[in-house]
Amino acid sequence: MRRMVLRFLSLILLLLASEASAQRFQTEAGEVVFLSTAALNEFTGESSQLNGLLDLESGLIDFYIDLNTLDTGIGLRDRHMRDNYLETKKYPFAEFSGNLEKSGPLxxxxxxxxxxRGTFTLHGKEKFLNITGTLTQLTASEILLETGFEVVLGDFDIEIPKLMFYELSETQTVTIQARLKKTDL
Structure with a gap:
């Protein structure tokens, strides 16, 4: 967790060092949904507490979520997910930090x-990801980010017990929708 906080603080310092503030956007209430489709069970987990920064001028992007805010609609399943698989007491956050490689004028x-392109961190493990999505200018001070990607639990040393194989998919489909507002950060 300390490493993640330091990375987030370094990103903020980079953003502060940038001269043009008109291209920086932030959210503290983005929507994250994961879909788990297994042989005998399909369910989603959701959170509306995605935090993120996007600097269109420098291309820096950083989004993170407190995994304790994920809600599947079943309390017992949420506790098992947090305690037995995600181990949120030890690894409370998931984060994507990287750069916009392909964009254009909005x-x-x-x-x-x-x-x-950047690093996705989950369960204390990092994996390089290429993520595609869309940005839409909604107003002069607000943009919408929409994206989706897949997370293979084994890539992050999240084991699925044999008994759970039919209830929990090895691959989770993650979708994000976030309204970002201009910031002077």
Whole structure:
């Protein structure tokens, strides 16, 4: 956790060092949904507490979520997910930190395809990801980020017990929708 806090603080310092504040956007209430589709069971987990920063001028992007905020609608399943698989007492956050590699000028209400490359951290493990999505200029001070990607639990040393094989998918589909507002950070 300390390492993640230091990375987040270093990102903030980089953003503060940037001269153009007109291109920085932030959210503290983005939507994250994961879908687990297994042989005998399908369920989602959701949170509306995604935090993130996006600097369109420098291309820096950093999003994180407190995994304790994920809700599947069943309390017992949530406790098992947090305690037995995600181990949120030890690894409370998931984070993506990287750079926009493909973008262009934003036009009002016109989705722009973008690509970000960076490191996704989960369960204390890091994996390099290429993530595609869209940015849409909603107002002069607000943009919408929409994206989706897959997370293979084994890539992050999250084991699925044999008995859970039919209830929990090895691959989780993650979708994100976040309204980001201009910030002077």
């Amino acid at each position: 036009e009002m209400n016109e989705p722009l395809e973008v690509e970000a």
